Amino acid sequence: xxxxxxxxxxxxxxxxxxxxxxxxxxxxxxxxxxxxxxxxxxxxxxxxxxxxxxxxxxxxxxxxxxxxxxxxxxxxxxxxxxxxxxxxxxxxxxxxxxxxxxxxxxxxxxxxxxxxxxxxxxxxxxxxxxxxxxxxxxx
Numbered sequence: 001x002x003x004x005x006x007x008x009x010x011x012x013x014x015x016x017x018x019x020x021x022x023x024x025x026x027x028x029x030x031x032x033x034x035x036x037x038x039x040x041x042x043x044x045x046x047x048x049x050x051x052x053x054x055x056x057x058x059x060x061x062x063x064x065x066x067x068x069x070x071x072x073x074x075x076x077x078x079x080x081x082x083x084x085x086x087x088x089x090x091x092x093x094x095x096x097x098x099x100x101x102x103x104x105x106x107x108x109x110x111x112x113x114x115x116x117x118x119x120x121x122x123x124x125x126x127x128x129x130x131x132x133x134x135x136x137x138x139x
Contacts, residue, residue: 012054012113014105015063016082016089022063023089025054025100032102032113036128037120043079044088047128050102051090052113059098068092 012029015022032052040049061067069083070092080089080098090100102108102115 010112012105012107012110014100016068016085016087016104018082018085018087020063020065020084021061021068021082021087021089023100023104024060024062025058025098026060027054027058029054029112031099032115033117033119034115035119036122036124038123039073040120041123043073043091044101047124048118050108050115051099052102053097053099056092056096056098059100 009027012025013023014025029052032050034048034050036048040051041047043049065082065084068080068089070078070080073079073091076095077091077093080092081087082089087104088101089104090098092098102113105113
């Protein structure tokens, strides 16, 4: 487990644009990656989304709005967003996983959040280049 200098599990804080929906994720981030599938593009309004996963029980919704609003986007997941400002926050999967968008973290530059692979290169425009040293992979 990734721990702080004091030996405690690392905490990752973040939230939406207006601050109403905030989160704290504790422990080891999993599967940091970027994705250019059409669902991610439409969810974020960007050609590529950057994600990291945490077990559902490792994520607490700490802002005044509580849990984010969700929209059922597939048979296995719901997209999460702030009901106040509309900011995309991530995806809450049926399996006990929450995938958070890296842009929502207060400190997205932490090394352990750096994407290790890119999923679904095909839907991206040919002029859009992803700079990740790892090979392309589908999750």
